Amino acid sequence: MSDVPAALYEGKAKIVYPGEDADTLVLFFKDDTSAFDGEKREQLARKGEINNAFNAYIQTYLQEHGVPTHFLRRLDARRSLVRRLDMIPVESVLRNRAAGSLCRRLGVEEGRLLEPPVLEFFLKNDALHDPMINRSHIRTFGYAHAEEVERMEYWTLRVNALLRERFAQVGLILVDFKLEFGRFAGEILLGDEFSPDGCRLWDVQSQEKMDKDRFRRGLGGVVEAYIEVARRLGIATDA
Incomplete structure (x- = not known):
């Protein structure tokens, strides 16, 4: 066995x-x-x-x-x-530049700098295709308390400040990313994962996409792009 x-x-x-x-x-x-x-x-x-x-x-x-x-x-x-977290069924999405669904919804050009950055929430529900929701939905339907939403917003903005700078140091633009949070011992913790699967990263000079959009758009070289991002950050990708 x-x-x-x-x-x-x-x-x-x-x-x-x-x-x-x-x-x-x-x-x-x-x-x-x-x-x-x-x-x-x-x-x-x-x-x-x-x-x-x-x-x-x-x-x-x-x-x-x-x-x-x-x-x-x-x-x-x-x-x-x-x-092990008690996960909150809400994705927190932070956008520094316009890309993906934001462009489709609002008709803005891809790559437009967003100042201040845009923070959005989406309900994690595959059957409903992860619909966009707001703070009122989150509170009314009991997905999270008002104080928890505030912590999610605070930590999302803090993560953005930290990682936007870190990626910029290695010649990458942090276009956008999604985060998930959960409860542990009365505290809100960042959960799930942070990888090129859940963020958009562009090369500063060439604007080349170095993330999952390479798969979405059939550009090829998905793993190679992930490895290049890891190399720039000094991440050893072997065990």
């Missing part, structure tokens, strides 16, 4: 397993890649291990700068140990 515990949940890019105790979980990063609500799917060799290393670096960097996260440590090439 296998000693591997049964998975608690399998998502598009990760599998969640029980952790070392009741307060922890193990995240297994898959090579699976999807877009457009799962309509486009593919397996990209090494993507899981690269995202695991990338996420470990970013979460540790944020912790070192005062951002509370669920990350504990990387276990091996594809697995990380994290705190």
Whole structure:
């Protein structure tokens, strides 16, 4: 019989397993890649291990700068140990430049600088295609309390300030990103992952896309772009 515990949940890019105790979980990063609500799917060799290393670096960097996260440590090439959170079913999306759905919704040109940055919320619900919601929806439907929404906003803006500067140091524009949060021991912590799967990164000089848009748009070189971003940040992508 296998000693591997049964998975608690399998998502598009990760599998969640029980952790070392009741307060922890193990995240297994898959090579699976999807877009457009799962309509486009593919397996990209090494993507899981690269995202695991990338996420470990970013979460540790944020912790070192005062951002509370669920990350504990990387276990091996594809697995990380994290705190078990009571997840809030809301994505916090921060946009420094116009791209993706913002351009489609508002008719603005891609790349337009957004000052101040735009902060949006989306309900995490695949069946409803993650609709955009506001603070009133979050409070009225009980997704989070007003104080929790304030903390989510505060930490999202703080993460943006930290990572916008960090990526700029290595010649990259942090276009936008999404975050998820959860509750642990009465505190709001950053959860899920931070990788090129969930943010947009452009090269400062060429404007080349260095993120999942390469997969969405069929540009190719997805993993190669992820590796280049990791290289610039000094992230070792092997175990």
